[in-house]
Each structure stands twice: as C-alpha cells, then as structure tokens.
Amino acid sequence: MSKFGVDLEVHIASLRRYARALLRNNRADAEDLVQEALVRAVSRSDSFQAGTNLRAWLFTILHNVHVNQVRSKAARPAEVDVDDVESKLVSPARQEESVELREMMRLVDALPEEQRKVLLLVALEGLKYEEVAELLGVPIGTVMSRLSRAREAIRAKLANEGGVALRRVK
Amino acid sequence: MNARQVTEDDLHAYVDGQLDSNRRLAVERWLADDDEAAARVEDYRTQTALLHDLFDSVLREPPSDAVQDLTDRLKGRLAFNDNRPAWHARPLVRFAAAVLLLVAGAGGGWIGRGVQTVSPAGQQRQTLATFAEEATQAHRFYTADERFQVELGADNQDELNGWLSKRVGRDVFGPDLGRIGFRLIGGRSLPTDLGAGAQYMYINEANKRITLFVGAPQSGNPSTFSFTQNGDVATFYWVEGTLSYALAGRLSKEELLEIAKAVYSDVKAGPPRRPPPSEPQPRPAETAPQQPQMQDAPAAVQPISDTQKPKDS
Numbered sequence: 468m469s470k471f472g473v474d475l476e477v478h479i480a481s482l483r484r485y486a487r488a489l490l491r492n493n494r495a496d497a498e499d500l501v502q503e504a505l506v507r508a509v510s511r512s513d514s515f516q517a518g519t520n521l522r523a524w525l526f527t528i529l530h531n532v533h534v535n536q537v538r539s540k541a542a543r544p545a546e547v548d549v550d551d552v553e554s555k556l557v558s559p560a561r562q563e564e565s566v567e568l569r570e571m572m573r574l575v576d577a578l579p580e581e582q583r584k585v586l587l588l589v590a591l592e593g594l595k596y597e598e599v600a601e602l603l604g605v606p607i608g609t610v611m612s613r614l615s616r617a618r619e620a621i622r623a624k625l626a627n628e629g630g631v632a633l634r635r636v637k
Numbered sequence: 638m639n640a641r642q643v644t645e646d647d648l649h650a651y652v653d654g655q656l657d658s659n660r661r662l663a664v665e666r667w668l669a670d671d672d673e674a675a676a677r678v679e680d681y682r683t684q685t686a687l688l689h690d691l692f693d694s695v696l697r698e699p700p701s702d703a704v705q706d707l708t709d710r711l712k713g714r715l716a717f718n719d720n721r722p723a724w725h726a727r728p729l730v731r732f733a734a735a736v737l738l739l740v741a742g743a744g745g746g747w748i749g750r751g752v753q754t755v756s757p758a759g760q761q762r763q764t765l766a767t768f769a770e771e772a773t774q775a776h777r778f779y780t781a782d783e784r785f786q787v788e789l790g791a792d793n794q795d796e797l798n799g800w801l802s803k804r805v806g807r808d809v810f811g812p813d814l815g816r817i818g819f820r821l822i823g824g825r826s827l828p829t830d831l832g833a834g835a836q837y838m839y840i841n842e843a844n845k846r847i848t849l850f851v852g853a854p855q856s857g858n859p860s861t862f863s864f865t866q867n868g869d870v871a872t873f874y875w876v877e878g879t880l881s882y883a884l885a886g887r888l889s890k891e892e893l894l895e896i897a898k899a900v901y902s903d904v905k906a907g908p909p910r911r912p913p914p915s916e917p918q919p920r921p922a923e924t925a926p927q928q929p930q931m932q933d934a935p936a937a938v939q940p941i942s943d944t945q946k947p948k949d950s
Contacts, residue, residue: 475708475712475715477778479700480695480696480700483695483696483698484692484693484696497695501704502704502707505708509714512714568690571684571687571691586688589653590685590688591685593653596650596653596655611646615646615649618649618684622680
C-alpha cells in the first residue's frame with residue numbers, strides 16, 4: 468500500500484478511537500459520527516489541498532459534524548440526553564478492567580465537553596496545540612487553559628479518591 | 638538558556654512532546670529541582686497512558702462496512718489529489734523538525750539546535766526526525782493491535798531477516814535482546830518517507846512491547862543519539878552505517894536508553910551467524926561496549942541528558 472494509503476487508514480482508525488472516547492464509549496453513535504464525517508470528507512475531497520495536513524483536515528470535518536449533530540439533537544428536546552443514560556452506555560466489558568481504568572473512564576466522562584475534547588485531541592490523538600486551536604476555532608490560550616483544567620480535575624480526583632494508586636513510571 | 642521561568646504551559650507542552658529542544662532542556666532542569674512539578678508531569682503522563690489503555694482497543698475493532706467502504710472511496714478520491722510537495726515543505730515535517738531533540742555536544746551536554754538551519758546537516762536531521770515520527774506512529778498503531786502486530790513471526794529468524802532485508806534493500810536484522818528480557822516476536826515492513834522500513838517487535842515478561850524501526854536514510858552520515866517524546870511513547874533514534882534506527886516504547890527515557898544501548902552495540906556488531914560486510918569496518922578500540930560512541934561525531938558524544946543520574950541497572 469502507498470504511504471498515503473497507510474496514512475489515511477491510520478488517521479481513520481484515530482477518528483474512530485476519538486469518536487468513541489468523545490461519545491462516552493457508545494460504539495454505535497461513534498461509528499455513525501465517523502461515517503457521517505467520511506461521507507462529508509468524500510463529498511468535499513476536492514477541498515483538500517495536497518500537501519496540507521490530512522489528519523487535521525479529517526479531524527476538523529469530524530468536529531464540525533459532531534457540532535451539527537449536537538445542535539440538531541438540542542433542537543429535538545424529546546430525545547433523552549446522553550448524560551442521562553451514561554451509565555448504560557458503558558459496555559459490560561469495562562467491568563473487568565482495573566479500578567484505575569474505570570475511574571479514569573468516569574473522570575473523563577465527567578469533564579465538560581469542551582475540556583474533554585481538548586484533552587482527547589491532545590493526549591490521545593497527539594494533535595498539536597495549534598491544530599486543536601484552529602480545529603475548535605478558539606485561541607491557543609483557551610486550548611491551554613482547557614487542557615490544564617481537564618488534567619488538574621482528573622489529577623485531583625485520581626489522587627484524592629482512595630484506593631487508586633497512580634502508576635509511577637519510576 | 639533558561640532565563641525565562643518555566644510556565645504552566647511549558648509543563649503541558651513537555652508532557653505532550655511539543656517543546657523545542659531549548660525549552661525542553663529548561664523544563665528538565667526545572668523538574669530536577671521542583672518535586673511538585675515533577676509529580677504533576679508524571680501524573681499527566683499516567684493520564685495519557687490510561688487514555689490509551691482505555692481506547693486503543695478501538696483501533697483493532699473492525700470498522701463497520703459503511704466506514705470501510707467510505708474509507709476506500711476517500712482513498713480513491715484523495716489519491717488523485719495527492720501531488721504532495723517534497724518532504725521538507727510539509728507542515729508535519731516542519732513541526733517534527735521543531736521538536737527534534739539533538740543529543741550532542743562537548744562534555745556530554747545537550748545542545749539544542751534550532752530548525753532555522755537549511756544546511757545539508759540540518760536537512761538530514763529533519764529527515765531523521767520524520768523517520769522518528771513515523772516510527773513512533775507505527776509503534777502506537779501496531780502495538781495497539783494484537784492480532785496484526787506482526788506480518789511475519791520470529792519462529793524462523795533467518796526467514797524474517799531475509800524477507801525484511803529484501804523489502805528494505807539492505808541487510809537488516811532484529812538483534813537478540815534476550816539478555817535484557819525482551820523477546821523478538823516478529824516484524825513487518827512499512828512504507829516511509831525514506832523508502833521501505835522494517836519494524837521489529839519485542840515483548841518482555843510484563844507484556845511491555847517495544848519496536849525497533851529500521852530504514853535506509855537518503856544520506857548515511859553517522860549521527861548522534863536523539864530523543865523524542867510524544868505523549869507516553871518515548872523514541873530514541875540514530876544512524877549507524879547505511880541505516881537509520883528508531884527504538885520506541887512506552888517506557889521512561891532512562892529505561893529506554895538502556896535498551897537503546899543494547900540495540901546499538903548489537904547492530905554495530907552486525908547480524909549473528911553472517912559473514913561481516915565486504916568493506917572492512919574498523920571498530921574503534923576505545924569504544925566501550927555499554928557506552929555507544931559515534932564515529933565522526935563531535936567529541937564525547939553521549940546519549941545522556943544532564944538531568945539523568947548515572948544508572949547501574
């Protein structure tokens with residue numbers, strides 16, 4: 468496979484991972500989000516400028532689709548908000564994982580969405596701060612403060628709620 | 638160099654591998670004296686590792702048929718669009734060059750070099766940084782996927798090495814790291830900006846996996862050990878002879894350095910049970926086995942950070 472083909476496959480695998488984390492481990496919703504983003508990417512493939520950042524381009528499309536989905540859901544208040552069924556959406560397999568992982572899952576889910584997005588894009592997907600700022604349409608200072616608040620919120624809870632020993636690298 | 642105080646943002650950028658080498662050095666010095674900040678950095682890294690533990694499994698789930706179909710269509714569409722400029726004009730590469738950490742200089746100190754140089758040496762560093770970036774990405778991707786982590790297993794190492802040598806177009810081999818507790822499980826070939834690369838994967842008893850990425854650089858000048866950290870994946874990379882090497886793992890820099898030293902001395906010694914290359918390769922007598930020293934490199938090059946304490950284990 469070409470270098471380009473490998474890149475694209477890797478980026479789309481990343482999109483699926485990010486969507487899953489963003490949508491609180493709801494597999495069906497995450498695949499739907501990625502699918503809709505790819506439909507849009509195919510229809511707008513002409514707008515992709517050769518030589519520019521393919522990964523950032525794909526994440527930007529996914530972000531825009533997600534924002535639109537959230538907006539249209541908000542316009543239909545009859546639907547149950549995802550927060551209300553959060554506990555049911557976590558797949559049973561998670562039960563067997565370590566206390567630490569489950570705690571991390573819970574804390575990430577509890578973050579305000581704007582902070583969760585920044586943390587996931589930076590720490591999980593390895594996007595640059597500049598890319599995240601451009602993607603979200605906010606100043607880079609905002610990216611940094613959201614990242615900091617997200618990490619500190621998780622850190623305070625992981626450290627304070629007993630029984631969770633942080634792994635130390637050394 | 639570190640006149641400016643280390644900021645909150647610097648700590649995050651340090652964890653995320655988004656600092657240039659000068660700031661990185663300043664942060665490391667700061668952390669050596671500030672236990673509170675060091676603990677925060679460690680906790681942030683733990684968070685990154687936990688995120689990968691939680692969600693990397695998605696990478697090995699098969700995508701839905703619709704997503705797979707759209708991926709194929711997008712590949713077709715974008716491939717036409719893919720008249721990419723040379724590697725050095727690509728934003729990713731320029732950034733990779735910006736985070737390049739050069740481990741070099743007199744007395745074993747670290748001297749960070751900026752990216753503003755356009756000298757051939759500077760270009761080589763950028764190419765190597767790209768190589769390291771690709772090695773890191775490949776490590777992330779294939780260690781997340783236990784079913785497809787290798788194309789060819791290590792049951793028959795001669796077959797594995799022969800196959801990968803053919804792909805890379807040079808003699809490559811996966812060194813035996815059994816003495817430091819890592820077992821070769823196999824390898825795969827991957828396209829890179831420098832042509833085909835070979836990825837060897839190893840595992841230890843604690844199920845920790847490391848990958849050694851080997852490729853043929855455009856120019857083969859011996860270089861120094863360089864280090865880059867991207868999230869929780871640490872990578873050492875260097876050039877030896879006509880090949881580039883990048884060793885990646887979710888380990889601390891110190892732990893990975895110990896493994897890098899073992900790999901370095903093994904690849905320098907050459908493949909096992911094979912006649913040495915036809916051109917004689919003089920081995921400097923003063924090179925101690927555990928202390929890699931680069932030929933033609935500036936004096937006293939050592940892959941050691943000034944914040945790193947001497948280790949005996």
